[in-house]
Amino acid sequence: MANEPVSVLFKLYCLTVMTLVAAAYTVALRYTRTVSSDLYFSTTAVCLTEVIKLFLSIGMLARETGNFSRLRNTIVDQVIRSPKELLKLSVPSVVYAIQNNMAFIGLSNLDAAVYQVTYQLKIPCTALCTVLMLNRSLSRLQWFSVFMLCVGVTLVQWTPAEATKVQVEQNPFIGFMAIAVAVLCSGFAGVYFEKVLKSSDTSLWVRNLQMYLSGIAITLVGVFMNDGPQIMEKGFFFGYTPWVVFVVFLSSVGGLYTSIVVKYTDNIMKGFSAAAAIVLSTVASVTLFGLQITATFAGGTLLVCVSIYLYGLPKQDTSKVDSNCESKQKLITV
Template structure:
């Protein structure tokens, strides 16, 4: 009974984080004329993730001396490993910035549904990069999910309480780029993790160090002149801090609890996040729900559930098909 309660707790927290992050980010990009620089928010997110990973490594090591030894040997004296992890760092930096672009131009509910394209993208990368296979049901669910997203994007619902100028096509392109980045980086990181017995927290630290450098360069390349003129924290409000907090803590929390859940529960979490985002969008942004959106969202929710079902063929040993997605969720929030 205790395990069931804990799994339900994990499901509820994962769902709330996913929905709250999307809605809060959308809110911060549409309600203020003094718009903050998204590149600085992405940089701060990477910095906080690094600090949290150091804290988790310290806890895993048991004392500061052992933790320092691990950091020196695996990070300061391993430039090749840092270079190896710089690949997903760059890709995730692009992905996280694309999330801001997408939610500046698309409603949170539309974003939440469309972003589920990360599942077929991750599945395809898993097949190509890790030589795994998908069941017929999983392939069917992939095509169903793509059909549902197409239906949602065919006639996207409009938000009546958003006064800023939006470009839905740009938003969809941003999601497409984010999805491709998410799929590739998640599977690449999984491959690196399984190539050695190095701790997950060490790998995270290696990646976040590279991520900090990459995102800081992005700040000055993209918004350097304005940041120098207006300040690094220009436009920051308590809600912007909430977005950064959710982006930082959400991924770290998921990395701790995801091993206690299964694919079906993660599917329910994604579907519930879509429902919560939709309800919040109607209340906060005046989203006008259409039949096409409802139909597409339903197809996406069903496909997520079907994709998470275990393979039925008893003659084949079931490999953990969710590894790529799990790894992605550890670090991509």
């Protein structure tokens, strides 16, 4: 499966869908947090996202196992009767729950384009976690691209673009701090989950089930701890509109679809997708929220897009270079 040939059209399809989902999620979430005074509870949206992901994962596992009997046995043996594994996967569940809630806070206080660019700081954070937790190394070009990305994000935040069509009060500092927390959570949880996946032959969908079950329990605790009295008074679905349902749907599908993109495409395409999503978010913000683009914002965004592309370039195979040098040295000595 990993080496299965994939057509160019399918790769373009994956790129297009991933880009549209990322851009649409950011813009739609920003819209739902700024156009109405009757805001829905973000904690309930995060909880519903975990529930939908759970059912989608069960559907994918059913397809993988082939019949209901195998599906039931797999869930009983590897999920229900594996409390240690559930506990192990509760770690990224907690971290992802924090990350998702920080996304709502960030987009309540920052424009979608500013958020999309700044959120790319997850790349250096993930790189650092990869080096520390998985003992991998990065090339000089990748470290250079990380530095370039940090400069680009600094420019974006230095004199941020302003949106004029916003109906709620916002605090850019709180928004940036929320993104900082989300970035740290994204880097750690992603690398931790990858480490758990590669430490055994357990199916990806079984791991997802273990993580989402923990996630539902954790987010439910968050719902009642943060908004319990208000939810009891106004209802779990207070403030929900078709746009809010759309945001929950995008968040659910986007998380699962990313794993498909990673499986069948490569890092270069992921880089193009992230850069394209930034461009689309910026265009949408200009149209929907009256975003005023500054020179430093444009320059910073360009640096971020270029850095994403450079980071995704494949490493040079130094072993071949070394072997060629050794063979030339032998010829010279002969």
